[in-house]
Amino acid sequence: MSRKILMISYLLLFTSMLYACNSSNNSESEFIIWHDKEDIVANLIDESLSTAFPDVEFKLVRRESLTETLKLVGNNPSTAPDMYMFAHDKVGLFAEIGILAPITDFISREALDDYYPFTLEAATYQETLYQLPLYFETLLFMYNRDRLNAEDVPQTTDDLLVYMQQNTDARRYAFVEQHSNAYYSAGWIHGFGGRLLDQNGMPMLDDEKTIEALDYHLQFLDYMPVGQAEYATVNTLFYERQANSIIGGPWMVPTARERGIDLGFAPMPIVNETGLPLSPYAGIQGLHVLKVAVDTPEKKALIQDILLHLTDPTLSIELALASGSAPAQVSAYSDPLIQENELVMAMRNAAENAIPMPNVPEMDILWVTANDFLVNVNLQGKDLREAAQEAQNRTLELIDAME
Amino acid sequence: MLKKLTPYLNSLPALILISLIILFPIGYTFYISITNMNIFNWFEFNVVGLVNYERALFVLDSGFFRAAFITLIWTGLNMVLQLLIAFIIASLLNHRDIQLKGLYKTLLLIPWAIPGYVSILLWRTGMFNTQFGLLNQWLRAFNVAPVQWLSTEWLAFTSMLVVNLWLALPFMIMIMDGALQSIDRSYYEALKLDSNSIIKKARFVTIPLMKPAITPAVIITLFTTFKQFDVVYLMILQPGQRTGADIQTIITYAYENAFITNNYGYSSAISVIIFIILIVFVLATNRDLRSEKND
Numbered sequence: 001m002s003r004k005i006l007m008i009s010y011l012l013l014f015t016s017m018l019y020a021c022n023s024s025n026n027s028e029s030e031f032i033i034w035h036d037k038e039d040i041v042a043n044l045i046d047e048s049l050s051t052a053f054p055d056v057e058f059k060l061v062r063r064e065s066l067t068e069t070l071k072l073v074g075n076n077p078s079t080a081p082d083m084y085m086f087a088h089d090k091v092g093l094f095a096e097i098g099i100l101a102p103i104t105d106f107i108s109r110e111a112l113d114d115y116y117p118f119t120l121e122a123a124t125y126q127e128t129l130y131q132l133p134l135y136f137e138t139l140l141f142m143y144n145r146d147r148l149n150a151e152d153v154p155q156t157t158d159d160l161l162v163y164m165q166q167n168t169d170a171r172r173y174a175f176v177e178q179h180s181n182a183y184y185s186a187g188w189i190h191g192f193g194g195r196l197l198d199q200n201g202m203p204m205l206d207d208e209k210t211i212e213a214l215d216y217h218l219q220f221l222d223y224m225p226v227g228q229a230e231y232a233t234v235n236t237l238f239y240e241r242q243a244n245s246i247i248g249g250p251w252m253v254p255t256a257r258e259r260g261i262d263l264g265f266a267p268m269p270i271v272n273e274t275g276l277p278l279s280p281y282a283g284i285q286g287l288h289v290l291k292v293a294v295d296t297p298e299k300k301a302l303i304q305d306i307l308l309h310l311t312d313p314t315l316s317i318e319l320a321l322a323s324g325s326a327p328a329q330v331s332a333y334s335d336p337l338i339q340e341n342e343l344v345m346a347m348r349n350a351a352e353n354a355i356p357m358p359n360v361p362e363m364d365i366l367w368v369t370a371n372d373f374l375v376n377v378n379l380q381g382k383d384l385r386e387a388a389q390e391a392q393n394r395t396l397e398l399i400d401a402m403e
Numbered sequence: 404m405l406k407k408l409t410p411y412l413n414s415l416p417a418l419i420l421i422s423l424i425i426l427f428p429i430g431y432t433f434y435i436s437i438t439n440m441n442i443f444n445w446f447e448f449n450v451v452g453l454v455n456y457e458r459a460l461f462v463l464d465s466g467f468f469r470a471a472f473i474t475l476i477w478t479g480l481n482m483v484l485q486l487l488i489a490f491i492i493a494s495l496l497n498h499r500d501i502q503l504k505g506l507y508k509t510l511l512l513i514p515w516a517i518p519g520y521v522s523i524l525l526w527r528t529g530m531f532n533t534q535f536g537l538l539n540q541w542l543r544a545f546n547v548a549p550v551q552w553l554s555t556e557w558l559a560f561t562s563m564l565v566v567n568l569w570l571a572l573p574f575m576i577m578i579m580d581g582a583l584q585s586i587d588r589s590y591y592e593a594l595k596l597d598s599n600s601i602i603k604k605a606r607f608v609t610i611p612l613m614k615p616a617i618t619p620a621v622i623i624t625l626f627t628t629f630k631q632f633d634v635v636y637l638m639i640l641q642p643g644q645r646t647g648a649d650i651q652t653i654i655t656y657a658y659e660n661a662f663i664t665n666n667y668g669y670s671s672a673i674s675v676i677i678f679i680i681l682i683v684f685v686l687a688t689n690r691d692l693r694s695e696k697n698d
Contacts, residue, residue, distance in 0.1 A: 071665075075446050093665070097445040181643035227533040227551035230644035237534060361442055361665065368663050371642050379554060379647030401458065401664045403441055 031056050031302070033287070034063045034070070035085040040322050045085070048315045049306065056302065067093075074099030075292055082293035082303070087283040088123040089357040091130045094288070096361055100130045101289040106304040107132075111311050119328040122284045122356030131286040132307050133328035134316050138354040139187060139280035140346055141269070142252070143245035144238070145262035147172075153245075153266040157191070157216075157278070160269045164223035167244065176224055176234045176243040179217070180378045182370035184247060187280035189213045190355055191271040196370055201360045203399070205373055206385075206392035214377055215384055216273070226379065247280070250324040253343055265346035268353065282354035284328065320344045326351060362399050369395040429678070436671035441664075448668070455672035459661070470656035474629060477560075477652060481567055481628045482621070488568065489575035494609075496576075497583045508580070515573035523637040526566045527553070531638075551647075553639050559648030567634050571627075575620060582616035583609065625688055630654055630681060653677060 031049075035042055042060040049058045061081065063069055067090050073079040074097065094100045103123075112120060115133060123131030143153060154160035160175060167174035178184040186196055194209030204210055225233065235252055237243040239259050246252075247268075256263050268278040287310065294300050316327035317335050326347035327338070338344055357363065373391035376382040436455055440448035492511070496504055514522060530536050531552040539549040553559045590608045597603075632654045639646045640655055651659070657677060661670045 071445075093442060096442045178643065180645065183643065225534055227554040228531075228644075228646055230641075232528055233532060233534050242534075364665060365663050367642055368659060371645060372659075375645040375647055379645070380649065398660070398664050401661070401669055402666050403443060 032081040034081040077292040091359040092125045093361040103129045114329045133286040135325035136284045138282040141266045147244040158272045168223040173243040177247040180374040187278040190279035203395040206388040279353045281357045365398045440668045441666040459672040470651040474652040493579035553646035578620040582613040
């Protein structure tokens with residue numbers, strides 16, 4: 001009996017080892033695309049590609065830790081996908097790791113003439129384009145029309161402060177935002193002419209404009225929830241009608257509408273001192289091709305056809321109407337359905353001032369150090385200049401440790 | 404000859420599995436720690452010797468030592484409270500007059516059945532959230548100003564301690580319950596001739612006889628509490644969701660000062676250093692426990 005169990009153990013062990021060695025993700029007729037999007041987006045892409053290429057079996061696989069998984073298997077032909085869909089901000093990281101194929105290896109620059117230049121610039125790392133943009137997203141100034149009339153929406157940041165002072169009480173906030181999150185604070189810093197990273201990839205946390213922006217912003221904190229002011233809390237305050245207005249992403253819109261909120265969209269307030277609007281980051285979502293996918297001339301031809309098919313704005317329009325994002329192609333905005341869609345048009349208008357997230361690998365560090373800097377200043381009340389200097393030094397040390 | 408080899412052959416599948424699951428990752432981490440694996444040499448890295456260890460020593464600055472001190476306090480307090488509370492609950496569960504023991508035991512195991520990640524986030528948002536958390540709802544009902552549970556060091560530390568106890572107690576209660584049930588009643592009856600004191604029963608019978616059974620559990624819990632990451636990170640340190648409390652354990656400190664660099668050689672060197680610290684800590688604790696046992 002024990003001999004049988006032993007034999008079974010050996011068999012199981014070696015079978016699983018052999019399976020692990022030989023397991024393959026891809027078969028000849030399959031085309032695998034990893035993504036981290038909601039089902040509606042994945043289904044529309046699947047439908048569009050499957051209709052255009054009926055002989056190919058497309059598999060859109062949702063991966064929660066997409067970027068971490070790609071780091072590990074991005075160069076393994078048996079486990080890596082053929083393409084992945086994600087925001088442009090990881091382009092630099094994956095280009096440095098060496099797993100991305102340039103988009104211009106497959107299609108010409110002329111095929112991209114219809115795209116908003118900023119979407120292509122955002123996906124370009126060291127003068128090479130690594131993403132075919134589909135749509136873009138940015139933060140919006142949203143308000144509850146039942147609580148705030150369109151004509152009373154603050155036009156400037158000083159107006160916003162006055163509005164908050166007059167309308168915030170124990171039961172309700174006039175305005176909320178994730179004030180100690182770098183993604184949200186970047187809009188204020190940009191509004192003062194500052195940046196988190198300069199064009200050469202140098203951190204600018206101790207820059208005078210950054211300090212000026214955060215110093216000015218401190219007075220707004222008296223009228224916003226302190227302590228936990230993260231995604232869930234801030235959004236719930238708006239959904240529960242305990243906040244009249246918010247700076248939030250388009251992903252909030254479906255839930256807000258489901259809760260019966262009469263949603264209004266307004267331009268970002270203008271900073272009185274600089275005359276610039278609050279300018280949040282924009283994220284460009286699109287498809288990236290993995291080097292390991294291009295293993296045969298036939299596969300290269302297929303990828304070329306897929307990318308060319310996706311340059312047509314039809315899919316981007318469908319995605320925009322379904323998910324409230326803004327198409328990356330200029331011609332998409334001639335579509336009457338797009339023109340009638342308040343959210344999509346608000347997004348496009350906001351994108352005129354939005355700044356694409358930097359795509360350099362150093363941003364991974366900056367998200368952490370900038371967030372810590374904001375917490376030190378906004379929540380722990382540390383001296384702004386000292387905290388800025390400390391954050392700048394730490395960022396430089398960590399960037400140095402990347403190599 | 405075959406007879407001599409049989410035990411080794413019998414345990415070979417298990418040994419291979421253990422090697423693959425435990426020894427290989429440790430060995431591979433050490434190997435990576437002596438290479439230049441970073442985003443610029445991701446798939447084609449070379450052995451560079453102990454360079455990463457030299458750089459890793461820079462992480463052992465005042466921030467690291469503060470984190471190490473907090474980690475010791477965290478581990479010590481957790482252990483004392485876990486042992487004490489688990490002992491009291493397990494003793495109550497073994498009281499002969501108590502009804503519905505099975506139901507209580509099942510209820511007490513619930514925290515163990517829920518994934519830790521979910522439990523921690525439920526505590527964070529459901530209990531401690533400043534705006535919507537249950538604790539502040541209760542305070543508001545009594546016209547007391549809401550408290551920022553996770554924003555100051557002491558409150559955040561206490562809140563995290565409560566969450567960790569909630570997560571860890573089922574394991575300790577289960578071990579202690581088993582240990583209590585294994586004690587022969589005749590020892591208590593023999594002691595009864597001398598004294599009927601509960602304290603004496605615990606001191607001379609219960610605790611000495613439970614020790615061999617709970618020592619492995621204490622060592623496992625010490626290990627897991629010392630290298631705690633999830634409770635601290637998810638409660639107060641998530642990017643973009645930090646609460647303002649300045650608390651780091653050595654693992655979270657190392658994560659925030661090395662792992663975000665995507666320099667795996669450097670991060671692995673820090674992991675190896677922490678691993679050595681952990682081994683020393685556990686060996687020292689184990690020796691103390693053994694010497695107590697021998698006494």
